[in-house]
Amino acid sequence: MKFLHLGDLHLGKRVYGYSMLDDQRFALEQVVRMAIENQVDAVVLAGDIYDKTVPSGEAVSLFDWLFTQLCEQNITVLAVSGNHDSGERLDFGRTLLSQQGMHLVGTLEETVPSVTLTDKQACRVQFHLLPWLRPMEWREKWKLKESTQQCVLQEALKRAAWEQDARHVLIAHTFVTVGGVLPEQSDSEILPVGGIDAVDAALFDAYDYVALGHIHRPQRLGRDSVRYCGSLLKYSFSEARYPKSVPLVTIGQTGEAEITLLPLMPKRDLRELRGKLQDVLSDLVQQAGNPNDYLRVILTDDEELYDPQAALRAVYPNLMRLDFDNIRTQTANAEGLQREEDARQLTPVQLFEQFFLEQNGKPMTAWQKQQILRIGREMEASDEADSFDN
Structure with a gap:
């Protein structure tokens, strides 16, 4: 069979x-x-x-x-x-x-x-x-x-x-x-x-x-x-x-x-290309695969590029996604990780204060801080009670 x-x-x-x-x-x-x-x-x-x-x-x-x-x-x-x-x-x-x-x-x-x-x-x-x-x-x-x-x-x-x-x-x-x-x-x-x-x-x-x-x-x-x-x-x-x-x-x-x-051979493969814009557009890279494939391109150029997407689509009409991996993106990623690490050092109340400031453009009033502290204490007390009961 x-x-x-x-x-x-x-x-x-x-x-x-x-x-x-x-x-x-x-x-x-x-x-x-x-x-x-x-x-x-x-x-x-x-x-x-x-x-x-x-x-x-x-x-x-x-x-x-x-x-x-x-x-x-x-x-x-x-x-x-x-x-x-x-x-x-x-x-x-x-x-x-x-x-x-x-x-x-x-x-x-x-x-x-x-x-x-x-x-x-x-x-x-x-x-x-x-x-x-x-x-x-x-x-x-x-x-x-x-x-x-x-x-x-x-x-x-x-x-x-x-x-x-x-x-x-x-x-x-x-x-x-x-x-x-x-x-x-x-x-x-x-x-x-x-x-x-x-x-x-x-x-x-x-x-x-x-x-x-x-x-x-x-x-x-x-x-x-x-x-x-x-x-x-x-x-x-x-x-x-x-x-x-x-x-x-x-x-x-x-x-x-x-x-x-x-x-199974696809009509248009789904591929990734990585490198500087000039290299990705070179004849050598184009001839290495079908230019009509579905592509994700990751550009590593550190200098500013003028409309790289248009330049890529002129050669690769089925460009699906364009990403960057350079000094600026690596720095931004590192800063994001540092912000995450800094956030772990803050208490829930401090995190809420920071969130309030970012959302409203001004700090919390003394009364608002007191209310958040009260709610925080009530939540901690509730957690302790649950832990004791278990």
């Missing part, structure tokens, strides 16, 4: 005001060719199909084009919703689409739905489709003790149908750790707060392959067969040095997953 593992398409996404639809179409055309050339049985999509819960018409049309191309080749599509998707909207036409080989699960009912496929070698693989879950909602429905993602997913997987004579693949959109170790993340993701969204990879030990979405940097988690495929494109400059790929997964009768990473 062979299938491609995709996730985090974020169709319709804009990066620094630039629409990615044209670049996404270019990448998905490669995915369709990969699927045909490798004669895959299925393509799995592990959530965040769209970038917004109410996607644009162009984004919906692009997704329609993708699954139409795959279904015309008799390639099954298995997809779940992510935290950026509207599960209810994705469920539209779910029954009708499944009859055409397009299995799209936007919301969970009482059990995790599954689809079993059989290849030409009579290898049976049961795909379990687990959409994005909101812990608070499912804690109430299932009367759980905790409202953590770990607790909710553990309960959901207990409710999944399980064919004993089949191989098993889980498709899920969630934040997975390995023994408490976080995955490598990017700036383009919504990061979990307080660990409430974290799920340990050990929860998936029974599965032959776990196709994950949510983290944009491709990586394995503990074992090769528990994997984030990464986002379709680079959506932040923290990903500039990391190429994109699509895992081609082959599962045999024994259940071992063989994984081949197929490189």
Whole structure:
């Protein structure tokens, strides 16, 4: 059984005001060719199909084009919703689409739905489709003790149908750790707060392959067969040095997953250039890459520059971001760190006095200072009482 593992398409996404639809179409055309050339049985999509819960018409049309191309080749599509998707909207036409080989699960009912496929070698693989879950909602429905993602997913997987004579693949959109170790993340993701969204990879030990979405940097988690495929494109400059790929997964009768990473070539790469303006504009630097790439330029010139952005855009039309790293910015950063250190030496009341002066352009009156001191003492007394009670 062979299938491609995709996730985090974020169709319709804009990066620094630039629409990615044209670049996404270019990448998905490669995915369709990969699927045909490798004669895959299925393509799995592990959530965040769209970038917004109410996607644009162009984004919906692009997704329609993708699954139409795959279904015309008799390639099954298995997809779940992510935290950026509207599960209810994705469920539209779910029954009708499944009859055409397009299995799209936007919301969970009482059990995790599954689809079993059989290849030409009579290898049976049961795909379990687990959409994005909101812990608070499912804690109430299932009367759980905790409202953590770990607790909710553990309960959901207990409710999944399980064919004993089949191989098993889980498709899920969630934040997975390995023994408490976080995955490598990017700036383009919504990061979990307080660990409430974290799920340990050990929860998936029974599965032959776990196709994950949510983290944009491709990586394995503990074992090769528990994997984030990464986002379709680079959506932040923290990903500039990391190429994109699509895992081609082959599962045999024994259940071992063989994984081949197929490189994705962007129409316009997302890169960083660093140096003096004259050097960045030189023919040598221009010829080292595609001038039409999406760029972040970091200029190191110490002298004042006249409209460097205009000079850069004349050569690099898709300049997304311009930053400076020179004596002035380094000095400003050092002064900012010193101000932070000085602030740590002040009491809360002194900090408030400083804040009042900056906001109002005049110092506090004696009466105002007395009121702030009184409030400060009351807060300290309350904290001491709480500490004693605990």
